[in-house]
Amino acid sequence: MQQPNAQSLVEVTRDELPLHCPTPDSSLWNSHPRVFIPLDDSPEATCSYCGTVYRLVEAKGQSSSKV
Numbered sequence: 001m002q003q004p005n006a007q008s009l010v011e012v013t014r015d016e017l018p019l020h021c022p023t024p025d026s027s028l029w030n031s032h033p034r035v036f037i038p039l040d041d042s043p044e045a046t047c048s049y050c051g052t053v054y055r056l057v058e059a060k061g062q063s064s065s066k067v
Contacts, residue, residue, distance in 0.1 A: 011057045012039070019054060021047040 012019055019037045032049040039045055043056040 008051070009053045009055060011055050011060050013057060013060065017056075021050065021052055021054070 010023070017039060019039060020034050021037055022031060022034070035047060035049060037045045037047060037054045039054065039056045044053060046053050
C-alpha cells in the first residue's frame with residue numbers, strides 16, 4: 001500500500017503556480033498541513049513535511065528542461 005504523498009518528484013509548470021503541498025489531486029490531500037512551495041528563486045523545492053520534490057519545468061515529462 002502506497003503512503004499518502006509518497007511520490008518523490010512532481011513536475012510543475014508556471015501555469016500551476018502558486019503551488020502548495022499537498023496538492024488537491026493527491027491521495028488524502030489533507031494528510032499534512034498545507035504549505036506553499038517556493039519556486040520563484042529556484043527551479044526545485046522540497047516539501048518540509050513529506051519530502052516531495054517539486055521541479056519547475058517548461059512542459060510535463062521534460063524534467064531536464066528547467067525553467
